[in-house]
Amino acid sequence: MPQSLTLRPALARLPLQRSGLRIEALPEGTVLHLLAPVGSGPAGLTAELGASGLSLRPVSPGQWFAVGDAVLSNTARAALAARLKPAAEVVDQSHGRVRIALSGPMATRVLAKGTAADLSLTAFPIHHATTTLIGHIAAHLTRIAEDRFELIVLRGFAESQWEDLDRMSAEFG
């Protein structure tokens, strides 16, 4: 008997609302890992990704995540990969990485408990992104707005990260 696959979100949780902070699991849409030769810029990628509704997050030299809230169909993803092929290789990570958003004036204070990355607006401006340890978990951190961050963690670590963030933000109950 054929069995249908059921999507079980890694973080089937309601948003955590603290005073001055909101932590929410973002939709498990699309996360693509783009890999290009070191030193190449994202110039050839942004237009294609924008057309697919994805936004670009720098990971490390020559590497980016392209993320979006909507699930990309297999054919759409293959077509996108083919169009990006001259500039970058695409590895689908939609199933492997989970996004968490932290927003509110206390977001930097909570994150600063876990990471040594400088989160001041001058050192970490809007759209800046980096990979860093938050507690014991390696996470990719992007500043979306002055008071809003996006975390990308491996799916298997998402629940632990969530529980850590829960505890780290407890003081703002």
Place this chain on the structure above:
Amino acid sequence: MASLLPCPHCGPRPREEFTVKGAAQARPAPDASPDVWFDYVYLRDNPRGAYAEYWHHTSGCRRWLIVTRDTATHDVFDSRDAAEGREVRA
């Protein structure tokens, strides 16, 4: 107090984000004598002072770095990408 290591891509980061591999030294020619290869593979200086090592920014940009630091004081003199100055193959 965390010891901070400057990553050329990410800025200062605690050493918990890194993995150290060991001395960064020039690889001998493929046809070098077995003695030279034995030294390269097994023998290390253990200086008190400046030392160049390979470090991997495991929980960050995942790039291999060559960090020159003082083994006694942990002053870091230089930190650069290990691929710098060499052709990087895609």
